Amino acid sequence: MKVELIELREDRIRFLLTGATAAFANGIRRACMSEVPTLAIDEIRLYDNTSVLFDEQISLRLGLIPLTAEDLDVYSSPEDCICEGAGCPGCRVDFILTAEGPKMVYSQDVVFTDPGVKVAFEGIPVVVLGEGEKLVVEGYATKRTGSAHSKWQSGTTCGYKNLPRIDIGDCQKCGKCVKVCPRDVLALDEGDRVRVVNLLACSLCKLCIDECDYQAITVTPVPDSFVLTIEGDGSIKAKDLVVKAAEEIRHRAEMIGEKMADLS
Amino acid sequence: MDLKIIKKDEEELHMEFEGESHTLLNLLRTELLKDERVMYATYDTKFTIMDNPIFKLRTRGEDPLEIMKQAASRITAQCDEFLQCYNAALG
Numbered sequence: 001m002k003v004e005l006i007e008l009r010e011d012r013i014r015f016l017l018t019g020a021t022a023a024f025a026n027g028i029r030r031a032c033m034s035e036v037p038t039l040a041i042d043e044i045r046l047y048d049n050t051s052v053l054f055d056e057q058i059s060l061r062l063g064l065i066p067l068t069a070e071d072l073d074v075y076s077s078p079e080d081c082i083c084e085g086a087g088c089p090g091c092r093v094d095f096i097l098t099a100e101g102p103k104m105v106y107s108q109d110v111v112f113t114d115p116g117v118k119v120a121f122e123g124i125p126v127v128v129l130g131e132g133e134k135l136v137v138e139g140y141a142t143k144r145t146g147s148a149h150s151k152w153q154s155g156t157t158c159g160y161k162n163l164p165r166i167d168i169g170d171c172q173k174c175g176k177c178v179k180v181c182p183r184d185v186l187a188l189d190e191g192d193r194v195r196v197v198n199l200l201a202c203s204l205c206k207l208c209i210d211e212c213d214y215q216a217i218t219v220t221p222v223p224d225s226f227v228l229t230i231e232g233d234g235s236i237k238a239k240d241l242v243v244k245a246a247e248e249i250r251h252r253a254e255m256i257g258e259k260m261a262d263l264s
Numbered sequence: 265m266d267l268k269i270i271k272k273d274e275e276e277l278h279m280e281f282e283g284e285s286h287t288l289l290n291l292l293r294t295e296l297l298k299d300e301r302v303m304y305a306t307y308d309t310k311f312t313i314m315d316n317p318i319f320k321l322r323t324r325g326e327d328p329l330e331i332m333k334q335a336a337s338r339i340t341a342q343c344d345e346f347l348q349c350y351n352a353a354l355g
Contacts, residue, residue: 001342003349015353017346023294024342030287147285239354243347250343252265252288253336259267260333 006200012231013238016163016200018224025160025226031245032155034146037077038235039067039093039117041110041151044139051101051127051135058137061126062097063151065107066233067141069093070116075143092140093117101129117141120234155241157231162221164202168194169216177208177217200227270318275303277321277328289317295335301326 007014017025041062046055053061069075074090076082081091094113099105107124129135146153166185173192183201186194186208194217208217232238266282281289289307296305307319321328 001345001349003346003353005353008354015350020342020346021291021294023291024346027287027291028346030285034285035287242350246343246347246350249288249291250340250347252284253292253339253343255265256267256288256292257333257336257340260329260336263269264327264329264333 006227008239011234011238012229013242014227014229017160017226017228018163020224020226022162022223022226025228027249028228028242028245029158029160029230031248032158032230032232032241033153035248036154036236036241036244037072037143037145038152038154038233039069039072039075039141039143040149041065041067041095041139042142042144044137046137048134048136050133051129052133053127058127058135062110062137062139063149065110065124065126066120066235067112068118068120068235069114072143072236077143077145087140092142094140095138097135097137099129099135101133102131103129105129105135112141154232154236155230155245156233158229160226160228161204162223163225163227164199164204165220165222166196166199166202167218167220168196169218170214171216172214174213176211176213180207180211182207272328275323275325275328277319277332279319279321280316281307281319282316284317289319291339292319292332292335295338296321296331299331299335301331 001020002018004016006016044059044062046058049055049058075093076091078085078091081088083091095110097110099109105126106122107119107126108122110119127135144152171194175188177194178186178188182205183203185196185198185202187197189195204219204221206219209219230238230242232241265284268280268282270280271278293305293307296302301323303322303324305321307317309315309317321332323331
């Protein structure tokens with residue numbers, strides 16, 4: 001197995017994975033989206049809401065605000081908590097939100113009792129309050145995974161594709177394929193021959209194959225090479241998200257192994 | 265994760281994986297099918313969301329529990345190798 005880094009940003013990572021099965025690449029992708037736990041506002045109590053939005057809309061908007069924690073491990077999910085889901089400081093982070101108009105309520109107005117827990121992005125608009133309108137909300141956030149609800153999804157845009165392999169045979173230098181390619185993968189060199197200039201951008205759409213009158217181009221997926229793109233919601237760094245996803249798969253495989261050993 | 269054995273004999277194993285999905289089971293199936301001692305390995309969910317997937321494994325006379333255990337350890341090894349390569353690539 002080989003990993004090559006292509007792009008790294010705080011919220012996004014792109015890497016080339018070689019020597020793995022499609023099932024493994026897909027496992028990482030799926031685990032990033034639905035098996036890595038994060039915090040999200042779970043239940044709220046509205047003391048006052050005279051804004052133009054219904055209570056339900058306010059609660060939906062609050063639930064979808066991404067949250068970060070300095071140390072997420074101090075919290076356990078309600079199902080695994082010692083309180084057995086009844087609710088305790090070990091599985092809940094309380095917050096309050098009070099605002100009076102005229103004002104725009106933003107995500108940073110949500111204040112948590114734990115100073116380590118914050119909204120991932122400031123400036124996410126929640127509601128506009130007019131003169132004399134009030135919003136008083138109290139509630140708590142819990143830690144769960146994306147499989148329970150998309151608000152706990154720490155990986156938002158995650159995908160993979162096979163690495164393409166483009167072979168150019170008997171090129172007649174017409175340049176039609178260069179024009180038709182939507183991602184500028186191909187270019188003409190000094191001798192007007194077609195050359196691959198940006199292989200990773202290729203989406204394997206095969207328009208160049210259809211366009212070529214001389215059947216000079218072949219595009220095939222490399223079966224054991226994958227380009228993975230993992231983008232997070234800001235609650236966790238993208239590079240850590242992939243590690244957590246792999247650890248999650250490892251943990252589960254280990255559990256199967258243990259159960260099998262117990263039974264035999 | 266909770267495992268329930270539905271059927272087990274010398275060469276066949278039917279198991280219910282509580283709360284599991286394609287993430288792990290597709291990986292497990294792919295790993296099992298690489299093994300020549302496996303006759304078939306597949307899983308099915310009767311009704312998505314409502315039911316748990318049932319994994320069915322039939323071997324060519326070998327103990328299915330042992331084969332499943334080995335496949336699980338191969339996945340663990342894959343994850344370890346991936347994490348090692350990944351951390352090295354990030355530097």
